Amino acid sequence: MEIPFAESYKIKMVEPIFRSTREQREKWIKQAKFNLFNLKSEQVYIDLLTDSGTGAMSHNQWAALMTGDESYAGSSSYYNLKNVIKEILGFDYFLPTHQGRAAENVLFSVLVKDGNVVPGNSHFDTTKGHIEFRKAKAIDCTIDEAFDTESLHPFKGNIDLEKLEAVYSSFHREEIPMVIVTLTCNTSGGQPVSIENLKAVHHLSKKYGIPVVFDSARFAENAWFIKEREPGYKDKSIREIVAEMFSYADAMTMSSKKDGIVNIGGFMAMNDEKLYKEASVFNIMYEGFNTYGGMAGRDMNALAIGLDEITSGAYLENRIQQVAYLGYQLIGWGIPVQKPIGGHAVFIDAKHFLEHVPKEEYIAQTLAIELYLEAGVRGVEVGTLLADRDPATHKNRYPKLEMLRLAIPRRTYTNNHMDVVAVALKNIWEKRDKIKHGFKISNEAPIMRHFSVELEKVD
Numbered sequence: 001m002e003i004p005f006a007e008s009y010k011i012k013m014v015e016p017i018f019r020s021t022r023e024q025r026e027k028w029i030k031q032a033k034f035n036l037f038n039l040k041s042e043q044v045y046i047d048l049l050t051d052s053g054t055g056a057m058s059h060n061q062w063a064a065l066m067t068g069d070e071s072y073a074g075s076s077s078y079y080n081l082k083n084v085i086k087e088i089l090g091f092d093y094f095l096p097t098h099q100g101r102a103a104e105n106v107l108f109s110v111l112v113k114d115g116n117v118v119p120g121n122s123h124f125d126t127t128k129g130h131i132e133f134r135k136a137k138a139i140d141c142t143i144d145e146a147f148d149t150e151s152l153h154p155f156k157g158n159i160d161l162e163k164l165e166a167v168y169s170s171f172h173r174e175e176i177p178m179v180i181v182t183l184t185c186n187t188s189g190g191q192p193v194s195i196e197n198l199k200a201v202h203h204l205s206k207k208y209g210i211p212v213v214f215d216s217a218r219f220a221e222n223a224w225f226i227k228e229r230e231p232g233y234k235d236k237s238i239r240e241i242v243a244e245m246f247s248y249a250d251a252m253t254m255s256s257k258k259d260g261i262v263n264i265g266g267f268m269a270m271n272d273e274k275l276y277k278e279a280s281v282f283n284i285m286y287e288g289f290n291t292y293g294g295m296a297g298r299d300m301n302a303l304a305i306g307l308d309e310i311t312s313g314a315y316l317e318n319r320i321q322q323v324a325y326l327g328y329q330l331i332g333w334g335i336p337v338q339k340p341i342g343g344h345a346v347f348i349d350a351k352h353f354l355e356h357v358p359k360e361e362y363i364a365q366t367l368a369i370e371l372y373l374e375a376g377v378r379g380v381e382v383g384t385l386l387a388d389r390d391p392a393t394h395k396n397r398y399p400k401l402e403m404l405r406l407a408i409p410r411r412t413y414t415n416n417h418m419d420v421v422a423v424a425l426k427n428i429w430e431k432r433d434k435i436k437h438g439f440k441i442s443n444e445a446p447i448m449r450h451f452s453v454e455l456e457k458v459d
């Protein structure tokens with residue numbers, strides 16, 4: 001019998017969590033206006049809202065906090081991180097920021113202008129938000145297979161090169177400041193992009209003179225899938241694959257809260273000195289001086305170790321297996337999910353789960369609330385609420401997929417927790433025909449409404 005894989009760590013410190021009653025949860029979710037972001041964390045038993053900033057640092061990362069250098073300029077922690085970024089990701093220049101969207105804000109302040117178009121593979125919501133805030137347009141060029149949850153395409157994060165070339169040939173060069181490739185593609189289900197696709201996007205973009213930017217929050221998970229699925233990469237190390245991936249980018253933004261395994265932080269990196277200098281001006285204005293830009297020295301130290309840990313050792317294998325462990329239990333019971341299971345989360349196909357709930361009543365949000373009520377598990381809606389309104393017509397944008405995302409924090413929960421989540425979903429699956437109505441909006445913000453939206457039940 002093959003020896004199974006267990007966690008690649010043992011637990012040194014624990015944080016208690018509490019299991020509430022259904023009656024308590026019914027009261028709390030009503031008080032939260034049916035928005036899971038409004039719940040207090042102590043009202044949640046298993047928190048799969050996000051894998052961002054929720055991971056557990058290693059003992060080496062905690063030790064590195066103690067040797068952080070908090071000098072305003074030229075700290076050793078900055079140089080530690082700079083060296084690791086050069087060694088693992090290959091970029092000469094980098095600017096720290098307080099998180100990923102801050103890196104987007106700074107970089108896009110240089111690159112994105114009113115009326116521009118920015119093609120990519122299902123831009124993440126903050127990325128799209130920063131593009132639209134500048135009166136530019138994000139154009140989705142993801143392959144069609146990504147929107148068919150049953151398709152087993154191994155790289156559903158890939159860019160469709162024909163769609164990309166159609167954008168390149170319909171606009172002037174000056175109207176397209178960059179193409180953004182998100183690794184892994186969060187919005188389509190934590191789905192990876194192949195090396196072959198990255199290389200092809202690079203060559204096509206060079207032909208048109210368009211810079212390639214990677215949104216790299218989950219770059220290491222992406223590398224793992226390349227090793228597993230792409231011919232010719234089985235015997236390469238994660239470090240080698242990561243180096244090749246980034247050789248096809250001109251610049252990158254990073255939310256370090258994911259594959260940096262730290263609780264806060266981000267950065268951007270590039271090879272072009274001119275771009276670095278232009279971005280520095282905005283970084284100093286919005287984030288801080290170039291050698292700390294929104295991060296404490298100790299956090300840069302911990303991030304340097306996080307980047308090293310995630311690209312070496314046994315961690316990634318165990319990580320991807322835990323997410324798959326949850327996903328394949330659901331598949332076994334016939335629950336519709338985005339297949340194959342992605343890197344950081346299981347995405348439940350809410351439209352096929354709750355077939356009676358009309359799309360105007362926020363199907364994925366309805367499922368998220370059912371899951372919270374069933375077992376105190378908090379997931380997040382990746383559907384109509386997140387897609388927001390069309391900035392021109394102010395009408396709801398109904399996305400192709402209505403998903404409930406269950407994002408698994410890194411090194412935080414065990415497979416027992418995954419079993420609780422799976423059984424809770426199975427219970428809802430068995431009574432799904434009784435769920436006929438969802439919610440309507442009673443209050444919403446003009447942009448990124450999902451964080452603060454208030455809802456009422458439709459009876």
Ligand code: F0G
Nearest residue numbers: 050052099100101124126186215217255
């Ligand atoms: N890009 C991607 C692909 C992301 O998933 C996120 C954040 C960001 C950029 C922004 O980074 O949060 O550090 O400012 N995603 C989180 C999530 C919030 O839950 O998926 P940030």
